[in-house]
Amino acid sequence: EPEVTQTPSHQVTQMGQEVILRCVPISNHLYFYWYRQILGQKVEFLVSFYNNEISEKSEIFDDQFSVERPDGSNFTLKIRSTKLEDSAMYFCASSPQGSLNQPQHFGDGTRLSIL
């Protein structure tokens, strides 16, 4: 069964450094998402992406964050200058369409630890 894959599984970075999290969505999916989960809390929406542009972003997704689809398979999340509070699990998801009743499929996440 096709799945969303994310790399790396764990990223340790010094505060203030840039980090790029990578995702390969399911191949025939057109909509891509990033979510965040702080330890012990619920999963929170960060951003949705379609047709090479951001569809929606949450208030968490400030100017330090950016997303890109650099080629036909990868979808990346960049944090320009990391802060301690960016430490969390970051999940990529994809769906075939963007409508309300389409399932979103998640990867296993990248654990980001900011020191």
Place this chain on the structure above:
Amino acid sequence: GENVEQHPSTLSVQEGDSAVIKCTYSDSASNYFPWYKQELGKGPQLIIDIRSNVGEKKDQRIAVTLNKTAKHFSLHITETQPEDSAVYFCASPTLTGTASKLTFGTGTRLQVTL
């Protein structure tokens, strides 16, 4: 925005018993309700979903019921097994721009004991 409440936060059942997790949502336009299972160190895995044109959907030992009038939906797991132990999240999508975003509940940690 959408608000999703989930209860209970923890649930411990004996193997073979049933487990029920309940969620309420606020957006009356919502018409699709997925449930996700998250095992330790893994991402949320979609286990069952329901669309608003039906009141119940069943897949082997798991079922979801939906009450649109009351704006709540529930996950039912029968004949629980140790491998059902995980954190379960309900979610409700909201259409934003050209895509939808999921608002998750706060999660239920299910522990199935022998």
